[in-house]
Amino acid sequence: EVQLVESGGGLVQPGGSLRLSCAASGFTFSSYWMSWVRQAPGKGLEWVANIKQDGSEKYYVDSVKGRFTISRDNAKNSLYLQMNSLRAEDTAVYYCARVWGWGYYFDYWGQGTLVTVSS
Amino acid sequence: QSALTQPPSASGSPGQSVTISCTGTSSDVGGYNYVSWYQQHPGKAPKLMIYEVSKRPSGVPDRFSGSKSGNTASLTVSGLQAEDEADYYCSSYAGSKRVVFGGGTKLTVL
Numbered sequence: 001e002v003q004l005v006e007s008g009g010g011l012v013q014p015g016g017s018l019r020l021s022c023a024a025s026g027f028t029f030s031s032y033w034m035s036w037v038r039q040a041p042g043k044g045l046e047w048v049a050n051i052k053q054d055g056s057e058k059y060y061v062d063s064v065k066g067r068f069t070i071s072r073d074n075a076k077n078s079l080y081l082q083m084n085s086l087r088a089e090d091t092a093v094y095y096c097a098r099v100w101g102w103g104y105y106f107d108y109w110g111q112g113t114l115v116t117v118s119s
Numbered sequence: 120q121s122a123l124t125q126p127p128s129a130s131g132s133p134g135q136s137v138t139i140s141c142t143g144t145s146s147d148v149g150g151y152n153y154v155s156w157y158q159q160h161p162g163k164a165p166k167l168m169i170y171e172v173s174k175r176p177s178g179v180p181d182r183f184s185g186s187k188s189g190n191t192a193s194l195t196v197s198g199l200q201a202e203d204e205a206d207y208y209c210s211s212y213a214g215s216k217r218v219v220f221g222g223g224t225k226l227t228v229l
Contacts, residue, residue, distance in 0.1 A: 044223040061218040103153025103212045109164035
């Protein structure tokens with residue numbers, strides 16, 4: 001059974017940093033692109049970042065470029081999101097998702113971890 | 120990277136059909152046959168319902184169907200059931216390994 005379990009969310013002050021983790025199991029992690037998708041409270045979904053199987057390619061939504069870094073450790077079956085210079089508008093539930101197919105669909109999702117940026 | 124445009128709400132009675140639209144541009148919806156739809160119940164993670172415009176993953180009822188014309192994609196739910204009440208999000212590949220979502224549509228089963 002595919003499982004994605006996020007952790008690392010919490011309350012952080014504006015300008016602060018946070019590192020999210022996603023532990024994957026039930027599939028060959030190193031064979032898939034992975035993504036982070038976020039959802040602000042009461043709002044819609046927003047794709048945040050993608051990373052290739054070997055970590056050699058990374059892509060970001062414009063609003064987080066230069067502040068967020070996606071990474072992975074295939075030996076630990078883990079995906080990460082390092083978030084720096086956090087802003088109030090980064091407040092959201094952050095989902096880890098497995099990427100599938102040529103159209104970059106998200107076929108499995110974690111339960112999400114809440115990041116709140118507030119003073 | 121603008122969000123795709125969806126109506127904020129849609130509704131229908133049990134047994135009826137409802138269609139949700141998703142409008143983008145030639146850089147996303149119109150440029151690729153890589154439109155997908157996700158269902159999200161309150162407090163839950165999204166679930167993939169449709170991919171490649173009209174294909175259903177295993178386990179998704181055939182009451183759910185998708186289509187596309189130009190820059191607009193559509194999700195149709197036929198034979199509405201109470202459990203179909205949820206938020207629905209469209210998504211499209213937007214080139215350069217990027218993905219864009221719609222703003223979401225709240226489907227109410229009357």
